Amino acid sequence: MATLFSIHPENPQNRSIEQITDALRRGAIMLYPTDTVYAIGCDLNVKSAVQRVRQLKQLSNDKPLTFLCSSLSNISQYAWVSDRAYRTMKRLIPGTYTFLLPATKLVPKLVMNPKRKTTGIRVPDRAVCHALLESLGNPIISTSASLPDESDDNGALPTLYLEKQHLFDALDPLVDIIIDDGSENNVRVSTIIDLTDEEPVVVRRGLGWEAVEDWMPLAEA
Numbered sequence: 001m002a003t004l005f006s007i008h009p010e011n012p013q014n015r016s017i018e019q020i021t022d023a024l025r026r027g028a029i030m031l032y033p034t035d036t037v038y039a040i041g042c043d044l045n046v047k048s049a050v051q052r053v054r055q056l057k058q059l060s061n062d063k064p065l066t067f068l069c070s071s072l073s074n075i076s077q078y079a080w081v082s083d084r085a086y087r088t089m090k091r092l093i094p095g096t097y098t099f100l101l102p103a104t105k106l107v108p109k110l111v112m113n114p115k116r117k118t119t120g121i122r123v124p125d126r127a128v129c130h131a132l133l134e135s136l137g138n139p140i141i142s143t144s145a146s147l148p149d150e151s152d153d154n155g156a157l158p159t160l161y162l163e164k165q166h167l168f169d170a171l172d173p174l175v176d177i178i179i180d181d182g183s184e185n186n187v188r189v190s191t192i193i194d195l196t197d198e199e200p201v202v203v204r205r206g207l208g209w210e211a212v213e214d215w216m217p218l219a220e221a
Contacts, residue, residue, distance in 0.1 A: 002031070002171070002178045009181040012131040020177055021135040029053055030177035031167065034068075035126040036096050036190045036207050037144045038167055040175065041068075044139040050110050056174055057143055064113040066098050066120035066190075068140045070133040075099075075121050078106050078139065085195040092193075094125040096207040100194040111141070118196055128181050144189050145171060194219065 003023075005016050020030065024043040029052050032041055040056060042049035044067050054061070069075045072089055079101035081089070089099055103112045103119040112119045122142060124130070132140060145167050164185045168178055192204035193216065202212065203219045 001173065002175050004168075004178045004180060007128050007179055007181045009183060010127050012128050012181075014131075014135075017131045017135045020179065021132060023177060024049070024132075024136060024140070027052075028176035029056070030179060031145055031171050031175050032128065032132070032177075032179040033126065033181050033183055033185075034122075034129055034142060035094075035124045036186050036188060038164065038185050039142040040145050040171070041141045041143070043136060044108065044111065044141055047108065047110060050108065050141060053141055053143060054110075059143075061110065062114055064118065064120055065111045066122060066142050067111065068122050068124055068129055068133060068142045070130060071123060074139075075101070075123065078104055079119060079121060080104060082195070082198075084198065084200070088193070088195060088200045089123075092208070092212070093123040095123070096125070096190050098122050098190045098192045098204075100192065100196055100203070102196055116196070120192070122190060128179060145185075 005020060007013060007016055027046050027049045029040060029042040029049050032039055040053055042053055069078065072093060075081065075089065081101065085101065098120045100118050100120055103117050107119045167185065172178065186207065188207040191202060191206040191209045191212065194201045194203050200216050201219045202209065202216050
């Protein structure tokens with residue numbers, strides 16, 4: 001049975017945040033709110049926890065995992081960032097975007113795409129996420145608390161996964177920590193932008209897609 005933490009959405013309680021990050025360092029996995037959907041997460045650097053997340057989501061090791069960073073400068077430690085990529089990200093973060101980037105050696109092999117050596121990184125616009133990142137001192141895995149193939153072309157999830165209490169009940173036996181900041185689960189997942197080539201390309205339309213559709217092309221099907 002998971003430990004439930006009720007966290008203030010704008011001013012997260014330091015004691016609770018420290019208790020959560022202490023548990024993450026020891027290998028705990030959590031269900032927590034982001035600025036898109038609720039996510040399943042753990043400490044990026046705890047291999048056993050990353051493996052548990054993969055098992056829970058039924059993801060094979062060749063499927064990369066997204067993780068959260070605290071800032072653009074933090075991203076540069078975990079990914080190779082071109083000038084064009086830097087300008088694109090600076091325009092969009094913090095926000096509801098996942099950026100695909102070439103990974104540095106700081107990204108564990110269990111997290112990145114093993115063939116392309118790329119990784120997905122987000123800088124969320126959510127006080128709880130930033131409090132966790134600051135307390136932990138390194139990135140946090142962030143994979144949507146839903147089945148990965150069940151979003152539509154606009155990144156919308158089925159009603160089943162939008163109900164917060166359903167998520168809490170379903171994942172309570174499977175995670176160690178559940179964080180509730182009083183918000184409901186969001187309707188759409190993040191927009192994914194590929195920054196591995198010279199020009200940025202949207203590979204998944206999600207939350208925030210409307211803000212970039214006029215200046216960023218969609219990847220060819």
